[in-house]
Amino acid sequence: MEVPAQDAPPPPAELVALAQAYGVDASYRPSARTLVAVLAALGVEAGTPEAVREALERRRVAQRGRLLPPCVVVRQGRRTALDVPADAKLTVDLEDGGVWELPRGHSHWLPADLPLGRHALRAATAEREERAHLIVAPERLPRLPGRSWGFLAQLYSVLSERSWGMGDLGDLAELTQWAASLGAGFAQINPLHAALPTTPSDPSPYRPSSRRFADPVHLRVEAVPEYAYLTGEQRAEAEELGRRAARLREEVLGHDGLIDRDAVWALKRRALELLYEVPRGAGREAAYRAYQHREGTWLERYALWNALAEAHGADWHAWPKGLRHPDSPHVTLAAEELKEGVEFHRWLAWQVDQQLAHAQQAARTAGMPVGLIHDLAVGAHPDGADAWALQDVLATGISVGAPPDAFNAHGQDWGLPPWRPDALAAAGYAPYAELLRSAARHAGAIRIDHVMGLFRLWWVPSGHEPTEGAYVRYDAEAMLGVLALEAHRAGTAVIGEDLGTVEPGVREELAVRGVLGTSVLWFERDWQAKGEILPPERWRPGSLATLTTHDLPSTAARLSGEHVELRHRLGLLARSLGEEQAEAAAELADWRAELARLGLLAEGEPLSARALYRFLRATPAELVGVWLPDLVGDPRPQNLPGTWDQYPNWRLPVADGAGNPVTLDALAAVPAGRALADVLAVPTAGTGGPGPRSGRPERATPPSAAR
Secondary structure: OEOOOOOOOOOOHHHHHHHHHOOEEHHHOOOHHHHHHHHHHOOOOOOOHHHHHHHHHHHHHHHHHOOOOOEEEEEOOOOEEOOOOOOOEEEEEOOOOOEEEOOHHHOOEEOOOOOOEEEEEEEEOOOOEEEEEEEEEOOOOOOOOOOEEEEEEOHHHOOOOOOOOOOOHHHHHHHHHHHHHOOOOEEEEOOOEEOOOOOOOOOOOOOOOEEEEEOHHHOOHHHOHHHHHOOHHHHHHHHHHHHHHHHHHHHHOOOOOOOOHHHHHHHHHHHHHHHHOOOOOHHHHHHHHHHHHHHHHHHHHHHHHHHHHHHHOOOHHHOOHHHOOOOOHHHHHHHHHOHHHHHHHHHHHHHHHHHHHHHHHHHHHOOOOOEEEEEEOOOOOOOOHHHHHOHHHEOOOEEEEEOOEOOEOOOEEEEEOOEOHHHHHHOOOHHHHHHHHHHHOOOOEEEEOOHHHHOEEEEEEOOOOHHHOEEEEOOHHHHHHHHHHHHHHHOOEEEEOOOOOEOOOHHHHHHHHOOEEEEEHHHOEEOOOOOEEOOHHHOOOOEEEEOOOOOOOOHHHHHHOHHHHHHHHOOOOOOOHHHHHHHHHHHHHHHHHHHHHOOOOOOOOOOOHHHHHHHHHHOOOOEEEEEHHHHOOOOOOOOOOOOOOOOOOOOOOOEOOOOOEOOHHHHOOOHHHHHHHHHHHOOOOOOOOOOOOOOOOOEOOOOOOOO
């Protein structure tokens, strides 16, 4: 459950009414100071009682004076009522150029048989006419082809004998082919979003410069077609870069080696500059132009931002004033001056897109029914490319986070600007739709980080503590409708990361629309029965079931108690070491007893990752995710929330229990892979199958990330 954030005096009633009119949830008792700051980010002045009254009146007048809202989102198959004058005539301009004119006598209803798509709605009376965006979405998102299991991997951590110091898209294709040979149906990976180009770089994949484009550091250099046409000095230099990359790889694969993203990128960037100079053939050139046409304005702005960042630094807020908005005429002049750099970054984006497509094709060709599951982070860095390009639809001076809860009394501030609900609606949700379209393009499914953000987000104003935030609500029907339409068009399923504080009804609504949830074994308890372990038949079918995530202890650490000792060494425990160890031991004892009761653990058999995966297989979950490092007993988490420089977050290669890095080639030879595949391929008799799931009140489970 949520913990009240503050005991400040209640804000004035009129201020609360104004905040609620703009979707700010006052039920969590935000202070007047917080409400004023949040409203300011929504373009509303509320600093004085007079300003509040004037803003309320303007809001009421504006709403009374409109024929249509900025955007109407409906579900196909449902007749939808519109609050318009009885004599208004409605016309729908279809995205394919067709026109539907609705009889005037029925003008306050939209028919159930409107075609799916992004259309325009016109309402006309004798006095005026208004136009609104109209989105017709399917009732449900695409279904998965059936139950399957797969690997959960942090791509950078999975190095082969061919990668340049960190896992790359060539390694990803090989990972999926090997996994498919074991019977895996998918491979879920971390966000591959473009990182902020700072040195040292932020290794977190959850604070990217852009969520729209993947980072070229993931490229397999030798797989770029132009590599075959290098000659003379270019060929010699590329081969020398490859030798340096091999030495870098060996350093990472040494005992306790760490991934050095900056060193990897320095080598790859120079190699890619050489490849960029190689003339393209007619077919390649045509494909490149087609890619640019498809990606449109966002690609232009992304490439331009990168060129500007190389000239003026990565924080666009500190650029010369005329360059701080993409629509400025100064930006147009700068684009001409930097056109070669802009073109290089466009070309890099194309190369990554091609290798992403190849990786998904390799997965499907190998027999995976789902293939790649890409991860969409909850937001992008405030100094990065997306924040610059989309600043008109993002809230200025606001960061997304999480309120205080039973696991974090201080709340969280992730440092990511949120969508402005009003600006997003006025834009017909086009930026959000394009982001989803990109994420789904080369995926069998996408995972949406903090999927509860489609309903509400915790806004933390600049200069405020995370406890001094407020929930801002989004039009969930619109957000889910746009998601359903884009997923339908891509043929892509969606998994929502719904760990953390979840308000009542959200999981149920997501399930109705076909969004899968996330179920982590250690948190699946019956909270209405003293927190007892939830039997497998009562797990929700529509979920991805796992033993861990990138932000949680590895299975090996849970089983050994190393996760408690690690947090103790870093001073992160809230209680004494003895208390924490006793609780961890009691939890393991509970699981031993439960698995023995179910016949999933033989008498005298130690509790193991394999036994726990037997339990997951006994649930009705549609997907079972195997944490790739579990194959070799790696005890280290990839990210330890609450740390920055105390722990090497996002820089660890997969390693065995002794800390020796293990290559992808070696992983493929580990007997545990085949053993787990055998466990997950065969249903466990007598325990599986869908069953009733008890309703649960709003509660908090450990959040998926402290960004």
